[in-house]
Amino acid sequence: MRNDLELDAIIEDYLLGKLNAQEMEAFEQLRLNDATVDHKVVSHKFFLASMDTFAEQLRLKEQLNHIHSEIDVEGLASTLRPHPSRVVQLWRKHKSAIAVAASFVVLSLVSIYSIQHSTQQAERYRQLSNKVNNAIKTQNSLIRNIKHNNATSDKPSTQNSFGGTGFAISTNGYILTNLHIINGADSLYVQNSKGESFKVKSIYTDPQNDIAILKINDKHFSNLSSIPYTIKRNTSNIGEIVYTLGYPKDDAVLGEGYVSSKNGFIGDTTQYQVAISVNPGNSGGPVLDNNGNLVGIISGKPDQTEGAAFAIKSKYILEAMRAIPQDSLGTNKLSANKKSLLSGLKRTKQIEKIQDYVFMIKAY
Amino acid sequence: MNNSLKSSVPTDREVILGILNNSEDTLNKLYKAYYAMVLQFILNNNGDEDDAKDVYQEGIIILYNKIKAGNFELSSKLKTYIYSVCRRIWLKKLSLNSKKAGNITDYEDVFAVEEDVENHEEKDASFAKMQSALDHLGEPCKTIIQDFYIHNLSMQDICEKFGYTNTDNAKTQKYKCLQRLKKIFFQP
Numbered sequence: 001m002r003n004d005l006e007l008d009a010i011i012e013d014y015l016l017g018k019l020n021a022q023e024m025e026a027f028e029q030l031r032l033n034d035a036t037v038d039h040k041v042v043s044h045k046f047f048l049a050s051m052d053t054f055a056e057q058l059r060l061k062e063q064l065n066h067i068h069s070e071i072d073v074e075g076l077a078s079t080l081r082p083h084p085s086r087v088v089q090l091w092r093k094h095k096s097a098i099a100v101a102a103s104f105v106v107l108s109l110v111s112i113y114s115i116q117h118s119t120q121q122a123e124r125y126r127q128l129s130n131k132v133n134n135a136i137k138t139q140n141s142l143i144r145n146i147k148h149n150n151a152t153s154d155k156p157s158t159q160n161s162f163g164g165t166g167f168a169i170s171t172n173g174y175i176l177t178n179l180h181i182i183n184g185a186d187s188l189y190v191q192n193s194k195g196e197s198f199k200v201k202s203i204y205t206d207p208q209n210d211i212a213i214l215k216i217n218d219k220h221f222s223n224l225s226s227i228p229y230t231i232k233r234n235t236s237n238i239g240e241i242v243y244t245l246g247y248p249k250d251d252a253v254l255g256e257g258y259v260s261s262k263n264g265f266i267g268d269t270t271q272y273q274v275a276i277s278v279n280p281g282n283s284g285g286p287v288l289d290n291n292g293n294l295v296g297i298i299s300g301k302p303d304q305t306e307g308a309a310f311a312i313k314s315k316y317i318l319e320a321m322r323a324i325p326q327d328s329l330g331t332n333k334l335s336a337n338k339k340s341l342l343s344g345l346k347r348t349k350q351i352e353k354i355q356d357y358v359f360m361i362k363a364y
Numbered sequence: 365m366n367n368s369l370k371s372s373v374p375t376d377r378e379v380i381l382g383i384l385n386n387s388e389d390t391l392n393k394l395y396k397a398y399y400a401m402v403l404q405f406i407l408n409n410n411g412d413e414d415d416a417k418d419v420y421q422e423g424i425i426i427l428y429n430k431i432k433a434g435n436f437e438l439s440s441k442l443k444t445y446i447y448s449v450c451r452r453i454w455l456k457k458l459s460l461n462s463k464k465a466g467n468i469t470d471y472e473d474v475f476a477v478e479e480d481v482e483n484h485e486e487k488d489a490s491f492a493k494m495q496s497a498l499d500h501l502g503e504p505c506k507t508i509i510q511d512f513y514i515h516n517l518s519m520q521d522i523c524e525k526f527g528y529t530n531t532d533n534a535k536t537q538k539y540k541c542l543q544r545l546k547k548i549f550f551q552p
Binding site (some may be wrong): 054 | 388391392395396402404407408413416417421424425428465487490491494495513515516535536537539540542543546549550
């Protein structure tokens with residue numbers, strides 16, 4: 001028994017490396033010679049290793065317990081415990097999923113918004129009646145009242161305003177223009193190239209095609225000579241040279257270009273796109289080809305594209321003319337059948353001939 | 365509390381380096397960082413705070429040993445690893461107690477950690493054996509052995525603590541105890 005204890009002590013010292021070199025050698029010799037001793041060494045080694053890891057584990061556990069004691073378990077538990085309310089439970093369970101879903105929704109909303117926004121930007125349509133007029137129109141009832149009280153003249157004073165352009169469709173004073181120019185106005189005048197103003201009244205409006213027909217209702221107006229231009233029946237081809245005369249300012253302005261697309265604003269088949277640079281006031285101006293055929297009416301332009309404009313196709317002019325009583329237009333009206341008087345003339349001659357038939361529309 | 369816990373979450377790299385360097389501070393941070401997660405999982409799956417503590421500590425120990433053993437490859441976030449291990453342990457406990465696991469409410473991603481958990485269980489069994497051997501030893505042997513091998517007290521300290529007249533007596537006593545312990549431990 002005593003020997004066993006001593007042997008154990010030596011084995012442990014041997015394993016822990018506490019023996020000096022001499023003792024070590026002696027002991028190793030003993031190990032070699034005595035299988036029992038060797039077995040004891042091995043088993044003790046294993047035991048010590050087990051003990052070591054065990055001790056380490058216990059120490060670690062102690063450490064963890066110590067850390068654990070620093071945590072406010074009660075507080076945490078009360079917030080994390082299954083909540084009686086199902087909604088809260090669902091929220092906790094699927095917090096991350098909900099977050100992902102929500103961000104996805106936000107993202108898609110943003111992208112949808114931006115897509116819409118960008119298309120809006122690209123395709124905003126600007127009507128070419130003069131913007132100034134809106135402000136003036138709203139004040140006009142007042143102005144007119146004053147005028148009526150004064151009753152000085154039946155000719156309106158040629159004030160600051162000009163609205164758009166129109167052109168004669170008959171010799172007896174019917175004028176065709178864009179509806180958006182005269183929309184909401186309470187009195188309308190036209191002014192010819194000589195600067196004479198006539199009072200007009202709206203006879204027919206076509207909101208769908210943005211067309212309005214006005215009738216000169218003024219005793220000073222004398223009939224025009226026969227209309228020089230005719231209506232083109234067929235649709236024009238891309239590349240056809242066209243020009244327009246209009247009143248973006250107080251004098252008539254010529255704009256020339258070509259038909260650039262068979263469809264108008266976002267594929268609108270009632271319109272052409274023409275490459276003419278137009279300005280506010282050009283609205284309602286006639287678009288004519290080289291032979292003096294009426295191809296369309298300038299009505300607007302894309303907001304973002306420079307040098308392009310939209311023109312209502314000429315067949316809608318015919319439609320509008322058919323919509324009013326036929327005999328009212330008289331015999332000398334715009335038609336598709338006659339030969340244009342402008343055919344074969346130089347541009348300058350053509351303008352000379354048509355300028356009497358193109359009017360500035362003024363809406364009050 | 366929750367916030368302060370979250371704010372001190374150490375990075376995974378920090379944790380591994382810290383544990384390899386025996387940093388107590390890192391262990392502290394690690395423990396506090398993910399405790400709430402496991403507590404939530406256990407509380408919502410038929411467990412209480414004590415279960416959470418046991419499971420979580422076991423999980424941390426598995427991670428700790430794995431890092432110490434040097435074969436820890438960070439194939440996922442530590443958080444996911446800890447969660448998966450604790451989940452596995454808890455599921456096993458539930459089935460052992462023949463409690464119905466039912467629908468497990470998960471809060472994190474999970475990946476397979478069966479091997480690690482099983483390795484740990486083997487080790488745990490041998491620890492349990494050592495513990496029961498110690499328990500069977502009786503006093504004062506148990507304390508002497510614990511003081512010497514676990515708390516790393518010197519023979520001198522033990523001698524004073526137990527009132528032996530000299531260290532040799534204490535040593536003899538220790539070896540006697542050790543012999544008995546080994547006997548119990550190596551019993552089949």
